[in-house]
Amino acid sequence: MVAEIGKARCLDSIAESLLCASEWTHGALRRRQLEPVAQPEQLGREAADESRNTTAGRQAFFSGRCDALITDAGALASVRATMADNPDDYVIFPATPYMDALTPAVRHGDDQWLDIVTWSIQAMIAAEAFGLTSGNIDDYLDSDDPRIRRFLGTDPGNGAALGLSDDFAYRIVKSVGNYAEVYDRNVGMDSPLKLERGYNALFSDGGLMFPLAFQ
Template sequence: MFNTQWVRAFTFGTSLVVAAGLCGAAHAQSVFQAVKDRGHVICGASQGTVGFGAPDDNGYWRGLDIETCRAVAAAVFGDKDKVEFVPLSGQQRIPALLSGEIDLLPRTVTWTLRRDANGINFTTPNYYEFTGFMVPKALGVSKVEDMKGASVCVQTGSTTEVVVNDVSTKLSLDLQTVIFDNVAATRQAFFSGRCDALITDAAALASVRATQATNPDDYIIFPATKYMDALTPAVRQGDDQWFDIVKWSIQAMLAGEMYGVTQSNVDEMLNSSEPRIKRFLGVEAGNGAALGLDEKFAYNIIKQIGNYAEVFDRNLGKDSPLKIERGPNRLFSDGGLMFPLVFQ
């Protein structure tokens, strides 16, 4: 079992090397076979970000990343609830994936070159976002150029450490980082006034402001840079079949939206005369067999989870408390970056 205390004793880079070294010996059996034998998928989860991953009042996990994991369970087992969630800090998440503690990491991880080249396969982005700063309005700060000398609460093991240093160097801001090893401590420090600013993905900041601030209107969020990040569920390298299953499970939600297939009409759509929809829902065989899954794996995902628009709206968008605009997370046909691939 993964030792979280051991991880904290090392730097993020060292953890990656050690975990990667364990991979070859520990995972001779395919991930897909191990998942089937176990009877459920084990997914990394956040330590509590409403909208992306957090248990509700009844202890049932909800959020965009959570439903991404449930979509994989629906594809593999025909049951979205055949999952287990392991809450992980930013520092723990990648070593946990590489060491085999989890099968899938859908927990807000940015697709970067060095991660991709060191034991991880990124699947399909499930959220595009910029990195942001949140500061109290009382500071009178509304853009990053105004932050000279500010202290910033940062969670270690995340790309935000790099962003803070890059921004500080580029704009000569002399930003002072205050480093924490878990989400709760980072946020608590910010709201207690230990730091001037909190940095993370802008949607996560919106979630934190809405759910943890005493008065959300007292805080402002603005971009840290002009760059967009692709938050992308990841698997460890070495099992192409598992990589494909996770990738196409996410694609199924995107394709469902493009084809107009929803939770409420998916059964009716089984009778569609449209060839693409027939292939997508498994009425015409071939796609499931290619992945080693039931032919109706995409049907099961839409029936139990819904398409991407439905997942987004209930967790982050118009049907959620956060009311986040889809922006770049719209389909390409609507001016966004989400591009469904071909199910054939």
């Protein structure tokens, strides 16, 4: 993350910059994050003293003692939303080729709960792919599309396989919305974090989200 006033959008634009990294990135993960952006021929120096402590590193960045703050995008968005006097004055852009997947975790061996969590997430992704939202899903309850009928539980079977009611996917979407609605409301453009969808977009929109079939 850098100050918007500098108009930086890529690694080359912050050549010779002084970097601050959050404390949790120390060690192997820290090296993995910093090495692609801290080679001498690319850019340069890590503000070691400032970034040994997470709070101190962030304060150093916002006070101008380092030029760029490096950590994962979600953390940067949170820092921008909560610590910047004017969040619009700062821009976040990718600094490394690495991606780290964030996903729910459940207790090993609890297969039924794992299935429920997995298919609850899939329900939101599939709903977005189908064009179903919390606002319009009731309009599809009498759909003739067999895929939507199975998804909504109009044609039974999917819920029972999970130990749930057949309309579990309908109830999820009706309550919290599809994946796009949940993303935008919590971390996307309708939230203080304002993270773009990026790889979290549907595959049809250039992202990595691909729904499994409800059948």
